[in-house]
Amino acid sequence: MQLQEKVKALKNQVKRRQSSQQENTFDYEKWLPYLFISPALVFIAGFLFYPLGNVFYYSLQNYNANTPFYNGFAGLDNFVRILTQDPQFYASLWISFKWVVSQVSLQVFFGMSIALLLNQKFKFRTFFRAAAFTPWAISGVLTSVMWSLMYNEHMGVVNDLLLKVGFIEQRQAWVADLATVFPAVVVAELWRGIPFFAITLLSALQSIPEELYEAAKVDGAGRIKTFLYVTLPQLKNTLILTTLLRCVWEYNNVDLIFNLTGGGPAHHTTTLTMYVAELAIRENNFGYGSAITVISFAILLVFVVTYLKISRMERGAEV
Secondary structure, eight states, X not given: OHHHHHHHHHHHHHHHHHHHHHHHHHHHHHHHHHHHHHHHHHHHIIIIIHHHHHHHHHTTEEOBTTOGGGOEEOTTHHHHHHHHHOHHHHHHHHHHHHHHHHHHHHHHHHHHHHXXXXXXXXXXXXXXXXXXXXXXXXXXXXXXXXXXXXXXXXXXXXXXXXXXXXXXXXXXXXXXXXXXXXXXXXXXXXXXXXXXXXXXXXXXXXXXXXXXXXXXXXXXXXXXHHIIIIIHHHTHHHHHHHHHHHHHHHHTOOHHHHHHTTTOSTTTTXXXXXXXXXXXXXXXXXXXXXXXXXXXXXXXXXXXXHHHHHHHHHHHHHO
């Protein structure tokens, strides 16, 4: 009996050791993926969350490099001043709204048109598809330099072409005239932004089953009805998500406007992002600029939440 008890005790010890080893192995396997992604997490925390936290911190401070003797904790004074005493904030917010609406709506329209054309079968289709994507591959700084030369009052190709066709009678300073500066910048950004929708919608068009078009043709649907009842519903998810993403990108757009007009003339192209850049770079008022950035963050958060909700709805519909 004693021998049997000793054998049972030894078996229990072996089982306990095996179970403890299994638990240790399980824990190791559980935390191993986090160990692999830890360098990326450290990188993100250092280069994303730390600057973001600094913005929120400085938004509560009087932090102006030109008047350091007034620096210190300000609480919500910056936000009160923005919302009650800063007409330029509301003017810039209105220009940002016009900028986003005009850009995204026109980019969707022309991008859809180009995508429908490039989806047809014709010679050199691959070449034209590559050419349509070229403006999207060019940086904003290079695009602004190119368009500033094209808009040049004395040697710009835009004035030269419009004079030859009789559209204008004298040369125009397109980015220096209050009446033309905003449309001029819109056209320059359209040239760069349309390819994004054209290529994205083209890929979505190619994923539509051909059987749907054949069924519509059998039912006697014309091109307009086929587009409205077959093509457009199939592009709905792509259109919604790309439009929301483009709204965020255009709201944050600063490189082309900054290099093409600098926000002028007379703040006619000063978007909210440009206003922050002006406060921080030209006036060194980092506290006030950070407060406006926090407000912009809250505005963009609405787009982000909308994007996430739509993504969840799509995943739920697929399941």
